[in-house]
Amino acid sequence: MDGPNASAEPSVVDPLTVRVEALGELLGLSRTRISPDELAESSELLARVGERRRLSLDHTVVAMAGATGSGKSTLFNALTGLELSATGVRRPTTSRPVACAWQPERAAGLLDRLGVAPQDRYARYGLRDMSAPVPAETGAERELEARPQGRPERQEHVLPCLPGQSGAPDGASHCSVGDGAEAGRDLGDVKEQSLDGLVLIDLPDHDSAATGHREQVDRLLRLVDVVVWVLDPEKYADAALHERYLRPLAGHADVTVLVLNQVDRLPGDTADLVLDDLRRLLDEDGLAVGEHGEAGAVVLAASALTGQGVPDLRAVLAQIVSERAAAGRRLAADMDRMASGLQPLYVGEGGAGLTxxxxxxxxxxxxxxxxxxxxxxxxxxxxxxxxxxxxxxxxxxxxxxxxxxxxxxxxxxxxxxxxxxxxxxxxxxxxxxxxxxxxxxxxxxxxxxxxxxxxxxxxxxxxxxxxxxxxxxxxxxxxxxxxxxxxxxxxxxxxxxxxxxxxxxxxxxxxxxxxxxxxxxxxxxxxxxxxxxxxxxxxxxxxxxxxxxxxxxxxxxxxxxxxxxxxxxxxxxxxxxxxxxxxxxxxxxxxxxxxxxxxxxxxxxxxxxxxxxxxxxVAGSAPASARLLPAGRPSDRRTGGVPAPAGNRGDRLSHSSE
Incomplete structure (x- = not known):
């Protein structure tokens, strides 16, 4: 193809598209031979993939999940630089998902799909209800001008600080005052670590005693692109967490980030011991973190209260968002998991045929x-x-x-x-x-x-x-x-x-x-x-x-x-x-x-x-010619041809203590 954009054209069909089309054919050929109950998950995945690909692929939906008291809402506020999600000692604190979108244009459809209420949607460049248009401002950017209807005003915790003002780091857009927390500090230069395209969701507690919270969390975890699991030193080894959530994510390491929060509470080298034990548990879960040298999920140590590890987490999210590939990786991982579950229905012990x-x-x-x-x-x-x-x-x-x-x-x-x-x-x-x-x-x-x-x-x-x-x-x-x-x-x-x-x-x-x-x-x-x-x-x-x-x-x-x-x-x-x-x-x-x-x-x-x-x-084991990526995009063997995030793999255990 001639023209300046010729090099950007894919050399072959996107492998995920090939797999999705094959899944449709597979279900069509199987409906009269296999019960609908056995194909329910596959049919639901096919619909889910179609819905996600019809919406904005320039945005990456990241959910922050965790147990009661893990500090995920505090970490959510630290990442946004705004106090959007309620925190406190009352449990559960988060009763419904809260979303913050960077560059919110075209993100409304994603939030509609997730079921985030309009009053719980926020734009990063202006604290406004995303259901209303954000008008362009003239001159210096004016942030935090309005608050969503029905939410208590917290202006005493977060104030606008324009670049060059007292209390604002060079190049920063926000500063934090009032309660002495450092959650909004040292987020780095926006140009160097841009989160444009990020849709960050603070989920309710997955172990909440409130009726319906667990079902809401389970539904949203199936729909987001990336999951950031916020763990705390007390509940990181909880059997329910590993059996219900982490173990089923064995094939989703590329779209999973684990943060051991509240490390400021651990004295001496206890944090390292806890991290080693967490790595062992994740290895048993199949997330392949640590000793075996296999590709796996990113593990970070952080403290939302002191700000430790927050820049590292922001850098990881910035890299994921910049690649614009998390949605494809998540869908490919879902396809891998679904194909593994369907294997007994389609793969026998020997060749088929009459001799x-x-x-x-x-x-x-x-x-x-x-x-x-x-x-x-x-x-x-x-x-x-x-x-x-x-x-x-x-x-x-x-x-x-x-x-x-x-x-x-x-x-x-x-x-x-x-x-x-x-x-x-x-x-x-x-x-x-x-x-x-x-x-x-x-x-x-x-x-x-x-x-x-x-x-x-x-x-x-x-x-x-x-x-x-x-x-x-x-x-x-x-x-x-x-x-x-x-x-x-x-x-x-x-x-x-x-x-x-x-x-x-x-x-x-x-x-x-x-x-x-x-x-x-x-x-x-x-x-x-x-x-x-x-x-x-x-x-x-x-x-x-x-x-x-x-x-x-x-x-x-x-x-x-x-x-x-x-x-x-x-x-x-x-x-x-x-x-x-x-x-x-x-x-x-x-x-x-x-x-x-x-x-x-x-x-x-x-x-x-x-x-x-x-x-x-569907399983990603078709001939290589059918699974080539567009020109210039490397293939990832483990995810069936979906490109893997560069630099976000392997045994990554980051600390920000230096």
Missing amino acids: DPAREEFVDRLADAVGAAGAGQSAEKEWSSAAWDACGTPWSRLLGERAGSAGCSRFVRKMTGSLGRRTNGPRWAEVRPPAQLAKEQSGPSGLRPTASRPVIDEAVRGLSADAARGLPVPWARAVRDAARRGGEGLPAALDAAAVRARPRTPERPGWWSVAAAVQWLLMALALAGVVCLSAVGSGSLDMSWWPPLVTVAVGGVGGPLVSGTCRIAARGPARRYGQAAERRLRDAAADCGRARVLEPVAAELMRYREVREQYAV
Whole structure:
């Protein structure tokens, strides 16, 4: 792209955008397979991410959270340089969140989302209700001109001090007088440590006895970009704090700051001992602070009353605000945590898919259920019997030695037809009245096929077990349900397919007619020889008895010899006919199984593969090309490609005692 801002254009799509879009696709593909309760957190996160990204990304929302008596409100006032949040011995002191915004333009939407009341919103450059516009001032900046309606005036604690006035440090905008506190002092040069874009929230106490405070804190902690946890030497090891709040933040170290407040109360080197113990607890919580050298949350020691550590905390916040990346980091960390919770629903123990052996075993079982092998053997025997009857001696036909059995008489009649005539028998698949069809299907060679239901059920169960092996529970259940639904109508479908796949009566081979003609000729020779022998024996014919005897022998022996030869010749065609019948029935069973079971199961597996790919993107484990950052922004491995704050990581334990 040409132009002066070409270098600022991203080289690829923002990775968080890719992950959010993948999450939407993931939820859409999963709604009919996973219960809404299991996807509630993901749906809520998707909505939360969309809301946050639609609002100002130039502002960083930082919440100050802590227990009763931790001094967070005092520290909040020290950071703002204004006494905005009530402090005192009465508990709880903070009953609702108080917000102070630096450069408040476009911050109102963020505060609306947080639910901060209009009377509790303050602009850093003018103590005014943020619901009203802040007019531009001419000449020297005039601050603290108005106070919000309904809040007691505390002008005796904070007075305006313009640069150069007595009591104001060079370059400072405020000074603190009245109670001797140093909370508003030494905040540094505004130009060097600008907090423009910061929205600082003082939360109620998370352990407050007041009804609703904890719910309010829990809701706001899900919505802010950065959390500053203010701990005190007495409650820093509280189990409820670590189990309910800090331990779930194990993946949010980049957007978590911990301040051990009230260190002025600790004598000697006790502060160092408490900090070491706090670091140990945070290490156990997974915030990775300290001995292991891993990236972790920032830890500071401070005293809101004496001002110790306040400049360090302000510097940390200034750096976070200047990077304009905390919102993205927080959302990415939320995505990481959500993806970790969804892993059992989308990641199984093995690969998903039906193997070729599993498919073949399923088809083999269906073929057994419809009796494909038996049907092939029966067809082979019937073809051989028909060949024997067609090519046998006329004596065997007349005496019914071969054609007299009920099992092959109908098939033999179709195959043999009239002597010496090629014919095609009626097709098994011809449309005939049901009564006629039932009548024709009587007898061993015409039994109406009935698929074995136990064998079919076992085949379906075996296939579903193979397909669901290694899948997460919801998708294994979906695969089994798909197989079960298809298996319910499979027996009837196999019965109908078996009827359609019955062997067609083949054309009468030409050599059968030749063999039959030879048989009749041989029988005629034998009869002629017998007549001649009778005539010679009675003296009515004067000839040697050898010619008629040879004629009888040729006719009598030649017939069985031709029959035996034809029987041997019929083995190959009979085998091929039986194999074709078995293959046709097997293919029909396979088609039914494929349409009713295999394809639905394969569709479920395909859907799972799609959601597995989308989950990989959501979890940040997609190919690197899909997770590149805009040009000039380094990637952070732990947060799934979201840039990490420079200089705010590692074991950071700061003191301002020097």
